Amino acid sequence: MIPTRLLCCCYLLSFIFIAVAPRTTDSKLVTSLPGFDGRLPFRLHTGYVEVDPGTELFYYFVESEAGGEGNPFLLWLTGGDRCSAFSGLAYEIGPVRFVLQPYNGSLPRLHINPNSWTKVAHILFVDSPVGAGFSFSKQPKGYEVGDVSSSLQLHNFLIKWFSDHPTYLKNPFYIGGDSYAGKLVPYIAHIISQGIEAGNSPHINLKGYLVGNPSTGESIDISSKVPYAHGVGIISDQLYETILGHCQGQDYMFPTNDLCAQALDDFNHVRRRKKHLMLELT
Structure with missing residues (x-):
């Protein structure tokens, strides 16, 4: 077709x-x-x-x-x-x-x-x-x-x-x-x-x-994916709290904190694995 x-x-x-x-x-x-x-x-x-x-x-x-x-x-x-x-x-x-x-x-x-x-x-x-x-x-x-x-x-x-x-x-x-x-x-x-x-x-x-499904700005859009995924039960409370703990004040696009970067890598791994559940985030 x-x-x-x-x-x-x-x-x-x-x-x-x-x-x-x-x-x-x-x-x-x-x-x-x-x-x-x-x-x-x-x-x-x-x-x-x-x-x-x-x-x-x-x-x-x-x-x-x-x-x-x-x-x-x-x-x-x-x-x-x-x-x-x-x-x-x-x-x-x-x-x-x-x-x-x-x-x-x-x-x-x-x-x-x-x-x-x-x-x-x-x-x-x-x-x-x-x-x-x-x-x-x-x-x-x-x-x-x-x-x-x-x-x-x-x-x-x-x-x-x-x-x-x-x-x-x-x-x-x-x-x-x-x-x-x-x-x-x-x-x-x-x-x-x-x-x-x-x-x-x-x-x-x-x-x-x-x-x-609006674009508002790259930094805001990317940062909002984490609370959204947690709010609909796609990521665990533990991963959500880890990201919050390590990424306070960080730019989620370009984190300078190694622990924050690792937590966001874990988040993106879950995101890719559950892509069919996260259409709003892609």
Whole structure:
């Protein structure tokens, strides 16, 4: 069977005609997708927003299928970094899924995801940072962005998008993401909170944020594996207490204490041996 991610690449190539159609900051309603039989039973919009001169972020916006007013509104960021937001739409929380079947030379097929978060919420998937998915810059320097600058671009994206779509400003707004997006989501929420306190317009109705299996920083992420493994019963009380006793104040990535280094080696040995139980730690 051809690897699933290769199928995704093939699918994106067939999908590109939607993405590179004549662009404005206004969204374009997409009524069909390659590989999906018939008309889409949900409302999907795609478009671009210029976040810096010559730099534009591509997005997929899926309206809530719940109907009515006041549905939650979620900005969803994919990890990587620089993974396409299409991953979140087709592999994680979006309204479609790939049909898993042997490759026969045709386009990958799509079917409805019955557990899509769009059953209850509006979701805005954004290709970020620039260079991810269909987002682009007209200048090579435009691709030189880090966590802070890409977060600021996403905030600028939201300001412009909500200015063009003020109907959604009253909806409770949440920011979510997984993996590497764990570094960006809290900071974007902080920037929005500052704007709310300053009385800036448009007023985004921020209610909270959520992160799944997030990256927060190498030192914090690695140090957190030990209490997590102990908390779910994967390592013994004895090993946990040994690590705490020998590694106080130590960097778990680069311990300078020999006893700490040995204790962490023992931990990593258990981790490798019980890898099937520690998927959240790999």
